[in-house]
Structure formats: structure tokens, C-alpha cells
Amino acid sequence: MGDVGGAAARDRFSDLLDQVDAAYAEMIETPSDSIGSGFRMTMAERLELQERRNRALMYQVFGQLADPPDESGSVPAIKPRLAARLRIPVREVTRRFRTAALLCARRQVSGPALPPLLPVVADATAQGTLGEDHLKAIANTMAKLPSCTSVTDRTEVEATLVRESAKQDADFVTELGRRLDEVFNPDGHYDESDRARRRGLTLGAQGSDGMSKLTGFVDPEARASIEAVAAAVRPGRHQPDGTVEAQNRDERSPAQRCHDGIKLGLKIALGTTEMGSHRGHPVTVIVRTTLAELEQAAHAVVDPGVSMPAPARTGGSTALPMRDLVRMAADAIHYLAVFDDHTERPLYLGRQSRIATADQRIICYSRDGGCTRPGCLEPGYHSEVHHSPAWHPDGRTDADALYFACGPDHKLVTDGHWQTAVTEDGRLAWTDGEAPPGVNRAHHPEELLRGDPDG
Ligand SMILES: [Zn+2]
Structure with a gap:
């Protein structure tokens, strides 16, 4: 009985989605050579608006998947399944759930539902006014407002950003958000919780050259420590190749010394037992390689005639050039996993304990x-x-x-x-x-x- 309405709604949605599919299929097949560029502009505008409507529906679906009004849901259980069906990364699934949570009414255990966290944004999204980039710009600005901003001021900022989003692109809205932030917080009154919220470092994907981009914000305490280690790596000290005496030949830039200082600090920290343990073994760099590759690399370091094997992999999936690995291993790697070259299967180590050693x-x-x-x-x-x-x-x-x-x-x-x-x-x-x-x-x-x- 209870699902009669559900079946009717499903039929209706399926029908409507079929119509959209059919319309897109026909549009792609229809010759557009002679429509003229005036109409092409109109078409581009309408396609953009349709995409925004599509996103609004997507967030509605995600909002209801996270908190279904008709049944109990479990986000962790559906995340990988959803990611696989949509062929999008789990991180994107997570992002959509997070955005949907800002836009959907919040159900309570008892009593009426609360309005969405960003009600003005929710309305504008449903009408197709806001694109993904507008949404991101507004959500970022709202999240960054200092915690001392009043509710009235927050609502005012939200309404202003939505109103301008209807007229301008997201770059403008981002900049406007930054300036409004200054209006509400001219003296930069950020408290501990604001700083705690904004702190974060992101280690970007490793490039094909082996390098990774580090971006983000550090809090004053972290900055003070970074300054100190960067200063310790002063000209002539702690050269990458280990030379100490060449006082005058240090050609490192301040940025390079800062990098070397942080690297040195982390290396010293990993050399102590102060970092504790990570899932049962001391915190350290773990590298997978085979004995043959390690031997070849050791030879290649001293003999230019021997080619360097492909990079090893760390436990964090980083490609670590063998030359770097040999240098690190010279200092001490406590867990350098080496495996049988032919089967790549290590020996079994029988254990009685529940916790994997x-x-x-x-x-x-x-x-x-x-x-x-x-x-x-x-x-x-x-x-x-x-x-x-x-x-x-x-x-x-x-x-x-x-x-x-x-x-x-x-x-x-x-x-x-x-x-x-x-x-x-x-x-x-x-x-x-x-x-x-x-x-x-x-x-x-x-x-x-x-x-x-x-x-
Ligand atoms: Zn997994």
C-alpha cells in the first residue's frame, strides 16, 4: 500500500528522464551548421542553465540519499557503490553529500524540519541560478566568515552573494566574498577556532618528475617552528649532499632552505621514538622493493654503466627514486620490505595473536x-x-x-x-x-x- 505513491513517482521520473535523454540524442543528431551564431549564443546559455538545473536535482537526490525521508540510510555503505555506478571518485561523492547538506532541509528526530543551512543559496540553486562554481565560491566565503559574525550579518552576506551570482561569474563572487569578509572583520579579529578551522596543508598529486606541490595555511605555532628549522639550515649548513665545509658555495634560495629545513626536521623526528607507533610498527618510511632492484640501485650509484631501476613505492604510494632510497637507507630505514624476486611472495609468519604484527x-x-x-x-x-x-x-x-x-x-x-x-x-x-x-x-x-x- 505504502509504495503505490512511490511506484507512480518512479514511473513519472523515469518517463521524464527518458524524455531528456531523447531530446539530447536528437539535438546531437540535428545538423546545426546553419543556425547562425546569434542562436548558438542562445543555445550555449540555455545549455549552461540546464546544467545548473541538473546539478540542483543532483543535490536533491544526494540530500535524500544521505537522509531518506522514507527509509533509513547509511552513507558509508552507499558511498563506494554510488561512486562505482556514477564512475566518480569517492571524494566527489563526499563533496556532493557535503554540498547537499548545506542545501537540504534538516530533518529532526521530532518536530518540523529545520530550514537548510544556506536557505537563500538553496532556493537559487533549485531555480538554476547558481552554477557549481558559484556554489563553491559562496560556500567558501560563508565557511570563512569569522565566528564572531552575527546571524543577521551572515544572512545578509549570503543574500548579497546570491544576488550578485545571478549577474556575475564565480571569480567576481569569490572576490566580492573576500571584500565582504574584510567589511565584517576590518581588524582581522580571528580567534583560536577560526585559525583551527582554516589550518590545513594539502600535498598535491606526485608529478611525473617526482615532485609534489604543497599548498595550504599553517597556524602561527606551525609557522614559528618552520621559521626556526629554516633558519637552522643557514647557508653552508645541512647541504643536500652532506657537505658542511663549503660555507661560501651555498646557492640555495630561501624557499629551498625552507624546504630542506622541514625535510631535516622530519627526518630527525622519524629517527626518534617520539612519534610513537602507526598500526603496530614504529612510525617510519616504508618502502616496497625487491632484493635485485636494491642491489642494482646500489651498484648504479657508484657505477654510471649500471642503469637505475624503476622507482620503489612507499606505503603512501609515492614513487621514490632508487637513488633517493639508497641515500635514505644509508641513514637508517627500519622497515625496508624486501621480497623474493621470483614469486614476490614473502615468507609466511605464523602468529597466534589477533592483532597483526x-x-x-x-x-x-x-x-x-x-x-x-x-x-x-x-x-x-x-x-x-x-x-x-x-x-x-x-x-x-x-x-x-x-x-x-x-x-x-x-x-x-x-x-x-x-x-x-x-x-x-x-x-x-x-x-x-x-x-x-x-x-x-x-x-x-x-x-x-x-x-x-x-x-
Ligand atoms: Zn579502500
Whole structure:
């Protein structure tokens, strides 16, 4: 009885979506050579507006997926499934849920629903006035307003930004937001919580040259420490090649000395036991390589006739050039995982304990590289150790039954949303019950070359 309305609504939505599909298909087929550029401008404008409407519906769907009025939902359980069906990264799924949370009415356990956190923005989005970039600009400005800003002022800022978004592009709105922020906070009265909210460093993706861009904001305390280490790396001291005496030949820029100072500080910190432990082994750099590659690299460092092998991988999936690895290993790497060259399968280390020991975790770094759920890119540093088949009180817990799974995915399998099984070649296969079991090739890209290994 209760789903009669649901069935009718589903039929109606399916019908409407079919109509949109049909209209797009016909538009793509219809010759547009003779429509004239005046009409092309009109068409571009309408396509842009349609995309904004499409986004508004998307956020409505995400808002209801996160908090369905008709049934109970579990965001962690649907995230990977949603990401797989839409072929978008989980991070984008998360971003959409977060934006939807700003735009949707907030249901309460009892009493009427509260208005959305950004009600003016929600209205304008539904009408197709705001594009993704406008939404981002407004949400960023609202999030950055100092905590001392009154509710009335916040509403005023929101309404102003929405009104201007209807006339201007997002770059203008971003700049306007920055200037309004100054109006409301001329003296820069930021308190501890404002600084805590704004702090953050993002280590960008590693480029093909091995370099990564670091961006973000540090708080005053972090700045003071960075200043101190950068000053310690003064001209002539702590040269990258280890020379100390060449006082006059330090040609490093201030930016390069700051970089070397932070690197030195981190290296010293990792050399102590003060960093504690990470999932059962001391915090340190973990690198996967084979004995043959390591020997070749050691020879290549001293003999230009020997070629340098391909970079090793760290537990964070960073490509670490072998030359750098040999230099780091000279200082001390406590966990340099080295594996049999032929099988790449490490020796099993039988253990009785429920908690995977450090040695067993190291084995997972080599075989799995990172989370074993198909399509998951989380590296080893972010992974927990999953027991498959499920750990049994009087059973053995040896390396054959231990596999990497990132926190969210480990929880999904623990909660029974996914099942896992060990394949014939010793890898962990996952299934959500719908798709056939699959192994994760993301940490073994070489397996994807020469055709689809699972196709
Ligand atoms: Zn994962």
C-alpha cells in the first residue's frame, strides 16, 4: 500500500528522464551548421542553465540519499557503490553529500524540519541560478566568515552573494566574498577556532618528475617552528649532499632552505621514538622493493654503466627514486620490505595473536600495496589489516589470511556489506553481491597493461 505513491513517482521520473535523454540524442543528431551564431549564443546559455538545473536535482537526490525521508540510510555503505555506478571518485561523492547538506532541509528526530543551512543559496540553486562554481565560491566565503559574525550579518552576506551570482561569474563572487569578509572583520579579529578551522596543508598529486606541490595555511605555532628549522639550515649548513665545509658555495634560495629545513626536521623526528607507533610498527618510511632492484640501485650509484631501476613505492604510494632510497637507507630505514624476486611472495609468519604484527603488516605492503577493495586507491599507510577468512578464536592468523583494507572499506566488509575470498594466486577478491568478485589492480598498474585482466 505504502509504495503505490512511490511506484507512480518512479514511473513519472523515469518517463521524464527518458524524455531528456531523447531530446539530447536528437539535438546531437540535428545538423546545426546553419543556425547562425546569434542562436548558438542562445543555445550555449540555455545549455549552461540546464546544467545548473541538473546539478540542483543532483543535490536533491544526494540530500535524500544521505537522509531518506522514507527509509533509513547509511552513507558509508552507499558511498563506494554510488561512486562505482556514477564512475566518480569517492571524494566527489563526499563533496556532493557535503554540498547537499548545506542545501537540504534538516530533518529532526521530532518536530518540523529545520530550514537548510544556506536557505537563500538553496532556493537559487533549485531555480538554476547558481552554477557549481558559484556554489563553491559562496560556500567558501560563508565557511570563512569569522565566528564572531552575527546571524543577521551572515544572512545578509549570503543574500548579497546570491544576488550578485545571478549577474556575475564565480571569480567576481569569490572576490566580492573576500571584500565582504574584510567589511565584517576590518581588524582581522580571528580567534583560536577560526585559525583551527582554516589550518590545513594539502600535498598535491606526485608529478611525473617526482615532485609534489604543497599548498595550504599553517597556524602561527606551525609557522614559528618552520621559521626556526629554516633558519637552522643557514647557508653552508645541512647541504643536500652532506657537505658542511663549503660555507661560501651555498646557492640555495630561501624557499629551498625552507624546504630542506622541514625535510631535516622530519627526518630527525622519524629517527626518534617520539612519534610513537602507526598500526603496530614504529612510525617510519616504508618502502616496497625487491632484493635485485636494491642491489642494482646500489651498484648504479657508484657505477654510471649500471642503469637505475624503476622507482620503489612507499606505503603512501609515492614513487621514490632508487637513488633517493639508497641515500635514505644509508641513514637508517627500519622497515625496508624486501621480497623474493621470483614469486614476490614473502615468507609466511605464523602468529597466534589477533592483532597483526608489524612483520605481517609489512608483507601486506608488498603484496597488496594498498586497500584491496577493487577500485580503491587508498595506500598502505591508510589501510588496516583485514583477516580473510574471518579470524577464528582457535584458528591461526598467518600472512596468507591477512590483507589490506582502508578504514571505511574494512568497516563495510566487517558489517557484511561486502564479502571477500582469497583467489588461487593468493590475492583478496571482493564482491558486494551484485558484481562478480574482483581484485584491486590499482596498486599493481602493470597488471592492467596488455588488455583487461578481468575482462
Ligand atoms: Zn579502500
